[in-house]
Amino acid sequence: MLQTFEEPELVSAIYGRGIAYGKKGLHEAIESFKEALKQKADFIDAYKSLGQAYRELGNFDAATESFQKALLLNQNHVQTLQLKGMMLYHHGSLDEALKNFKRCLQLEPYNEVCQYMKGLSHVAMGQFYEGIKAQTKVMLNDPLPGQKASPEYLKVKYLREYSRYLHAHLDTPLTEYNIDIDLPGNFKDHWAKNLPFLIENYEEQPGLQPHIKDVLFQNFETYKPDVQELICVADHLGSMMQYETPGFLPNKRIHRAMGLATLEVMQAVQRTWANSKVRMNGKTRLMQWRDMFDIAVKWRRIADPDQPVLWLDQMPARSLSRGFNNHINLIRGQVINMRYLEYFEKILHFIKDRILVYHGANNPKGLLEVREALEKVHKVEDLLPIMKQFNSKTRDGFTVNTKVPSLKDQGKEYDGFTITITGDKVGNILFSVETQTTEERTQLYHAEIDALYKDLTAKGKILILSADLGEVDAVCNLILSLVYYFYNLMPLSRGSSVIAYSVIMGALMASGKEVSGKIPKGKLVDFEAMTAPGSEAFSKIARSWMNLKSISPSYKNLPSVSETFPTLRTMIEVLNTDSSHCLKKTIVVV
Template identity: 30%
Template structure:
């Protein structure tokens, strides 16, 4: 039974994909089509016995094939497909972490490359519309100002007292008979920040049906209880190979938060006071999980904070760092609970960050190939990336999706990343372990910006969404390689 249960949930996702094989890829929508309860069991890897009879079962492979087999044109190689796949393979490799435990995966690289190009193409269209709106707005404002100046001349008080058209009031009392209205704020993009990231999420979902990549707010009522990502650095006596290199820095951040807040929370979410009996001083000298646990005395968690860019002086909850005692060793991890209140805060911050980016690029900077002129655009992209990584709104895959979108945004602004992520550097952790977006920007720009080249050749790539129009063509593209 156990072996059957292990495959039931991913099998249903594979059957869902098969049912969409001849549909347009835009209709591939795991978040909208799959039952929230099913997704919850999938994310938590729970036994399906309590869910298999409660949710809609996907049609069998035989039934899906009756409706139509994979079309020949979906797997046929064309010049447009070849050009896109070559570009995607080159771009997609740039997401690779050069860290222990992160093995290269050609399928994931190709997925990332195609997602980057599609994001750039779709955002470019949205920005073009915004720029046209900006030009029209400026034109209207200019005409309005000319009319204002003409009217002001006409209504100037006459100095010819007693003559025709004379004024009955003194010049000091006279005012022009118009009012200047404030300029309307620059219009918002037709795309929301979530529309942008959803493009990358869809590619990440179809690239690996065994990975439960879903938006957490599309789960069932568990969303209200704070279900979210959980990333251990130490698990019992094991050091998690991918994330343990961040241990010392995470421990230092935890100590900083304890010193600043002077308390942590226990399992019941009650505060544990650390301000007495020299506990804080002992914590500052702690060098291991056991040292800190001995001082606190029980399982606990604390939360980092994020400084808001949208609202000056505001701070909201970043990532939770947890320390639990196990039978042998400790569970030291970061967790990101996506409660409705936290979602609302980050949604507002992401919206503001996206609006700021659109405003930075779609005004006078639009279409520029001057690298120095694009500095504010680059910084705005990194600030939005900072909030995405601290938000962590996906059940998994937020790290890859975040960097894919970053590359797509840069490409849309004619900046292509030609380097590699430095050895030992994990972009998502850099954001998580910083409290302020500007600190993250300064850290990443030191290696990212020198590797950016201003290029417009990407605009000659065939359109991704029409070249790989169906789900079947996307699956075929991710499954075929020359070597």
């Protein structure tokens, strides 16, 4: 037994198997690594793999401890440095991440992952000169003929172009430009789809301009006391958006960004309800629903420049006419996406219902037999044989579409998401969901959101003048209904979930209500909306955990987020500043 565990290949195989079986397997993998370490206490690969398994689960502290133990055994263990650095980046600890990537590159100068992540970390912190230098090194590392390009090589040119754009706009007021309009359509389309950078007639972004200096580090103490309070409140609000679900690593940088987004949404909505105009995209006008979401989009983008957070309806017409798919694999072969495990049963019941409806309409005589067969199905994987048995059209798989009921036009339904189940001869299945963004579908959802936003604005204006609890309740339901359609539309290439939740929290705060309850373990807000039978059901579910309370009066005294952080430079500065001081402060959220 001892000898077998001394084989790193075997431990890696156990780990690989653990990953493949999803959440349950990941826990099994962790136990296997622990057992290996009992047998051989200095097994570096087991510590490294244990750290990565914990990181996959989203357990930052346990992962850190395991990575540290691996590095105590060998401080030059490149794989551990790389994995630890990536975890730190996705935890929002960019300074610490950089140290690991730099050490990794001292040991392996041509390590593409560390080089890419070093460039990304620098850019995220506003250190564009170092960032673009590292990115260029990745670009020069062309794959050999016949060699597959690495993911980093495929992504790096997009990052470099985006980095140049951000650098050029560091000191331009955020109200005066729009990334979705400025970036070329084909660039956005290719970037969002993660395609190779083969864009015809592409004109590169201008190189770095020497008169625009890098972002300098701001000490927390250099901010005025009211801004310090603003930052600490933002950190608290952002932490309320954290998913307590395996696979989601807490990211303190995202927390702060989305907390600030929440406060900025609150302030902008309050101004709108008081008939004040806002300055957006170079124009002064009354705020529309997209402007409200754009506040959150702005913060989400800058928190992690690696991810293209783009409005899909601003993509080239050609891309939209084909349909732009937001695709999530729930099961692929033996790999289970543990983030969505909570929803497997709910989706299974939905599919069963749709199958019964289908057979009720097309094969009423055989309905009883189908029903009996479906009652024996307890796993999604077992649906395919049933469908093949009772439907001759089912060969390799089938799809089921969800429907989203309209509030605006009673009785009307929109396309929700598509569930696909396919299988091969050896029993591997693909179980996935996707939303398809077409122009027609987008217009239908926009009309729904427009109507709700109009109603929300009207009721918000009344609310400001009265303290009627009925009005507060109506406003709350309108906010949640509006976001229900946003979630089902999935109008962004990335980040829709946290962006929409920060809008919910901010708009609720504008109405005088604060979310004090955390999102329950295993729950994903976007999937709650997508699997709810309607907006009312989603509102009810969301309110059950939000534990809405009257807002603290102290929020009114916080400085304006948009005026305090009017440029990319000031946004990056505040995201970089150390937040440990906030732990010493008492945040009043009563």
